[in-house]
Amino acid sequence: MRYTDKHRGVKPRLHALCAHAFMATSHDSRNFFLDGPAGRLEAILWTPSAPARHRPPLAAVACHPHPLYGGTMHNKVVYQAAKSLDALGLPVLRFNFRGTGLSAGKHDRGVGEQDDVRAALDFLVKQFPGVPLLVAGFSFGAWVGLHVGCEYPRVSHLIGLGVPVNSSDFSFLKPCKKPKLFVHGSQDQYGAIEKVKRLVASLPGENHLVVVEGADHFFGNKLDQLDAAITSWLGEVFRLRH
Numbered sequence: 001m002r003y004t005d006k007h008r009g010v011k012p013r014l015h016a017l018c019a020h021a022f023m024a025t026s027h028d029s030r031n032f033f034l035d036g037p038a039g040r041l042e043a044i045l046w047t048p049s050a051p052a053r054h055r056p057p058l059a060a061v062a063c064h065p066h067p068l069y070g071g072t073m074h075n076k077v078v079y080q081a082a083k084s085l086d087a088l089g090l091p092v093l094r095f096n097f098r099g100t101g102l103s104a105g106k107h108d109r110g111v112g113e114q115d116d117v118r119a120a121l122d123f124l125v126k127q128f129p130g131v132p133l134l135v136a137g138f139s140f141g142a143w144v145g146l147h148v149g150c151e152y153p154r155v156s157h158l159i160g161l162g163v164p165v166n167s168s169d170f171s172f173l174k175p176c177k178k179p180k181l182f183v184h185g186s187q188d189q190y191g192a193i194e195k196v197k198r199l200v201a202s203l204p205g206e207n208h209l210v211v212v213e214g215a216d217h218f219f220g221n222k223l224d225q226l227d228a229a230i231t232s233w234l235g236e237v238f239r240l241r242h
Contacts, residue, residue, distance in 0.1 A: 027086050034095065034123045037115040039104025043095035044073065045127075046086050058157065059091040059127070060134040061120045063141030065162075067100040067107055077138045077161055080223045084230040085136070091128060095120050097144075110144050117148040125154055132156035136230075139190065139217065143168045150176035157237065159183070159230065162217050163199070164190040170199055177205035181233045183226055185215030208233055 026049045033040035048056070062085070064078045065071030073094035082092045097113045098105030105112065117135070124133055133152070136159035137145030143164065149155040150173065158180040163170060167190065173180075180203065184196050193211060200209045210229040215222040 033102075034119060036098060036104070036119045038098045038106075038108075038112060040102075041095045041098070041104070041116060041119065042073075042100075042102040043093060043120070043123075045091065045093050046082065047091045048086075048089050055131055056090055056128065057132070058134045059093070059124045059131050060085045060136060061093045061095070061117065061124060061145070063117060063135070063137035063145035064094070064097065064100075065139035065141055067097055067140075071140060072096055072101055075138065076223065077219055077226065078141065080219075080226055081136050081138065081159070081161060081230060084227045085134070085234075088231060088234055090134070091124070093120055093124055110140065113144045114148050117145055118152065121148070121152055121155065134159065136161065138162055139164050140168075143170065146170075146176075146180075147172050150178060157181075159233075161226065162188055162191060162219070163196060164217075165195045165199055166190050166192060173199070173203050176203065179206040179237060180208070181229070182207070182209045183229045184209065184211055185217060185219055185222065186211055186213050187215060188217045190217050 027046040028049045030045045032043055034043045062078050062082050064073045064075050073096050082094055085092045096103040097116050099107045121133055133155045134157040135145045135149030135155050138161040142160040146158050146160050149158045158178055160182045162184060163182060182200055184191060184193060186193050200207050212222050212225045219226050
């Protein structure tokens, strides 16, 4: 496990992205409904608007926090994560879990929501044939999204933001060797930082933990550091691959 408490010099590392993962200056936005197992799911897909000479290195799905506590795909942490991924030239799909916003169905305590994530990934597979996938999730969305991402064959990378280890079991990550980034506030009220460190240290494969000092669960006034953590990590990943 590696973990970082500060973000000095992360912006210059953006040059480490492979040549075709150019910095996006704008994107095309599509609001639509994708087919879910409990009915249609409200979704937004961002794709780079500039024509790419090569396929994107990854396509991403971002999962929102607990819908019974106000979580939607418009949550500020999820939106920031989507912006960070979009700025790196990656297609990004956000969607509302069943029973949230205009999505059909009703809340299923994270069980049916895993099928919603699978439906979102299946959509990306069809939209971007042959492109590896990334799953990012915040809070409840991390618990649900990473659960599916670990087992879904086309998913190659995982991002967990504010993992709620105080109340949720993340032991499903124990056999998961896929590269993972965790970004966590030192003052997160739903995930004690020492528990997060122990979790990440116990996992196989390449795992990176960024601790945002002074941040609470919602990264209040610290979203710039969330952005820096995501862009820096992906920069390092692409440098290793290229």
